[in-house]
Amino acid sequence: MNMLMSEAAPIADANSPTAMLEGDLVKRAQRGDLKAYDELVKRYQERIYATIYHMTSNHEDANDIAQDAFIKAYQALKSFKGGSSFYTWLYRIAVNKTINFLKQRKNKHHFSLNDLDFNTEHNPDLVALISEKTPLRDVGLTELQKKLNEALFKLSEPHRMVVVLHDVQGQSHEEIAEVMDCNIGTVRSRLFYARQQLQGFLAEYVKS
Amino acid sequence: MNEQEQNFESLKKLLQLKQHEVPPPGYFNNFSGEVIARIRAGDASRSEGLAERLQSDAPWLANFLRIFETKPGVVGAFATSLCLLLVLTVVFAERSEQATKDMLAISPEPAGMPVSSLASVATPMMTTTDTGGIVASTNPVTSLQPTPTMFGQPGYASLFQSASFAPAH
Numbered sequence: 001m002n003m004l005m006s007e008a009a010p011i012a013d014a015n016s017p018t019a020m021l022e023g024d025l026v027k028r029a030q031r032g033d034l035k036a037y038d039e040l041v042k043r044y045q046e047r048i049y050a051t052i053y054h055m056t057s058n059h060e061d062a063n064d065i066a067q068d069a070f071i072k073a074y075q076a077l078k079s080f081k082g083g084s085s086f087y088t089w090l091y092r093i094a095v096n097k098t099i100n101f102l103k104q105r106k107n108k109h110h111f112s113l114n115d116l117d118f119n120t121e122h123n124p125d126l127v128a129l130i131s132e133k134t135p136l137r138d139v140g141l142t143e144l145q146k147k148l149n150e151a152l153f154k155l156s157e158p159h160r161m162v163v164v165l166h167d168v169q170g171q172s173h174e175e176i177a178e179v180m181d182c183n184i185g186t187v188r189s190r191l192f193y194a195r196q197q198l199q200g201f202l203a204e205y206v207k208s
Numbered sequence: 209m210n211e212q213e214q215n216f217e218s219l220k221k222l223l224q225l226k227q228h229e230v231p232p233p234g235y236f237n238n239f240s241g242e243v244i245a246r247i248r249a250g251d252a253s254r255s256e257g258l259a260e261r262l263q264s265d266a267p268w269l270a271n272f273l274r275i276f277e278t279k280p281g282v283v284g285a286f287a288t289s290l291c292l293l294l295v296l297t298v299v300f301a302e303r304s305e306q307a308t309k310d311m312l313a314i315s316p317e318p319a320g321m322p323v324s325s326l327a328s329v330a331t332p333m334m335t336t337t338d339t340g341g342i343v344a345s346t347n348p349v350t351s352l353q354p355t356p357t358m359f360g361q362p363g364y365a366s367l368f369q370s371a372s373f374a375p376a377h
Contacts, residue, residue, distance in 0.1 A: 041239070049236075054229075100264060120228040126228075148222060163223070167220055198219055202222065206219050
């Protein structure tokens with residue numbers, strides 16, 4: 001399952017929530033229609049969860065924060081004026097909640113990593129990394145996953161967020177700038193710095 | 209920049225590993241249902257702690273309070289400065305109250321007293337003991353005003369009436 005690809009279910013009925021446009025769903029949800037909001041949650045739950053999970057490296061925390069973010073978004077829905085897309089607005093809430101959570105936790109963190117899916121072993125890039133190109137040829141994928149998460153956690157929250165949104169979630173610089181409420185130059189410089197840092201932390205696994 | 213991008217190719221491939229980390233099967237089947245149930249139950253207010261709400265609504269205040277958590281010395285300094293501020297406020301309040309009383313206690317010139325007699329006593333070398341409470345000042349108006357003494361105004365006692373806050377019978 002690819003968490004980046006989360007689209008609405010095929011259209012069954014023009015008036016059913018699954019067939020409605022995002023704007024219509026938002027308007028209905030603003031009037032208190034929980035079915036419409038349920039549909040909005042379904043549309044974005046995977047992406048929101050994935051972002052939070054990659055930031056926290058903890059499934060339980062990601063579950064709690066993602067739920068809280070959706071609830072907070074519902075409570076604040078009346079204040080949503082449509083200046084940005086609902087998705088961006090929702091993302092911003094989730095990102096802020098996650099960063100606040102991590103600041104509160106600071107040094108009291110433990111990993112609760114999700115399992116790697118079946119396709120991992122068939123990803124040619126990863127297979128190449130753990131066989132030919134990596135100096136540590138006998139390293140397993142699970143160990144690599146742990147090392148990668150540890151390295152990510154050494155980054156500051158804004159730097160980790162940029163890497164997660166860009167290199168893991170595949171968002172553009174512009175989207176990230178909007179979500180993180182900063183300019184594109186800041187996103188680019190944070191990304192470059194974060195990659196440099198990661199490259200250093202993972203020097204034995206990454207060919208520079 | 210292109211060369212730098214190429215340098216990160218290996219890292220980007222490694223980061224692909226994160227995309228393969230997935231939650232337990234069926235996890236998202238109930239996710240939206242749980243969110244909606246919590247909204248219905250009004251659980252949100254309980255789940256969000258005061259600290260987190262403070263952080264999101266007034267981050268400056270939350271950051272300020274966080275300083276107290278990490279640096280106990282700052283708490284003492286802050287408390288001391290608050291106490292000093294309180295004491296200073298009380299002192300200044302008392303002083304200004306006294307000044308107001310003084311201003312209110314100043315009486316108009318007695319009808320029977322000639323101006324010349326007052327002018328004659330308003331000499332630069334005059335002291336309060338000489339004049340019975342007249343203060344030397346560069347202000348031509350107030351310098352001639354007799355100030356009250358602890359034992360009342362000599363010669364003007366009949367002009368004053370003690371204020372009483374006792375209820376009238």
